[in-house]
Amino acid sequence: MDLQELWCCGLSILVIDNNCSYLSVMEDLLLKCSYKVTTYNNVREAMPFILNNLQRVDLIISDVFFPTEDGLLILQEVTSKFGIPTVIMASRGDTSTVMRYVANGASDFLLKPVRIQELSNIWQHVFRKQIAPSTPAGNLEQPYPPPTAMAPSTPATSRTAAEASAPLESEMRDIDNNGEITDIRDLKKSRLSWTAQLHRQFIAAVNLLGDDKAVPKKILGIMKVKHLTREQVASHLQKYRMHLKKSIPTTSRDGATLSSTPLKTQDHSSRSEYFDQEGCMEITEYSLPKDYLSSGSECMLEEQNDYSSEGLQDFRWGSDKQEYGPFFWNF
């Protein structure tokens, strides 16, 4: 089915370029690829927006701003801290320049004029970030079920330069090098909150499996979130499918996500924000409520899921206070 399209269609992309006319061009192209687009013509104004919308910006495309190198600023101030994939674009770039940006965490370096084909595929960097962090080397369940026909190009194999870049300290609690939550079990709440990021990981797992194979247990295995139970995944899957049924009554569409059918922004306005996009930090473990903490049951549960503690991050119980600002997930 079209779960994959559903996932990448609503991604929010922020474009920064001091050339306003080119900004419009980019916006137009991105909208045609059914992304949501926000534009800024300078970094000074864009930065606060980014910081205030860390959960909602999926990808940043910024001009290199040579020679001021504001592009590098974004990479260092935002991408390396918060893990938002950033693509740099420039009208020209020699190898050493490209290398420098990539080494500083750029997910890609595009030469202007950027073609729509490149943009239609740009979502892969969001996807990459999502599946790479939790897969250091051979941590992934070995062979996935043979990639379904539409499986994403190169999943999980190589880590991007971004991950190699030096992590900057973040004063936020329980955030690790890649800007992911690593431990939060002290936050008490009786129910799991499917944060945007947790949902993303869920979607990534579903996509990886393919709709037919996407059943709770397999999804759980791929998500590799400690303490997350199959039942919770099942529950969420149930809701997710319900949503799909509601928002996409027609199942057949042209496979091409680009060019032929320029989708307007309103196309996905009928869908919920939550299932379309939203993003936050990577989550890999989640804590059990109350009683399990002190008792030995916790370890038992970990083993149940057959996850080793390492390589897993922590996933938190929903809390009113999110590190990176409020969420909106109205269905």
Place this chain on the structure above:
DNA sequence: GGTTCAATAT
């Protein structure tokens, strides 16, 4: 006997 799904409970 374990897993999934739909319904129902909180």
Place this chain on the structure above:
DNA sequence: AATATTGAAC
């Protein structure tokens, strides 16, 4: 409204 739990079906 969102998540958890239940119970029948597979």
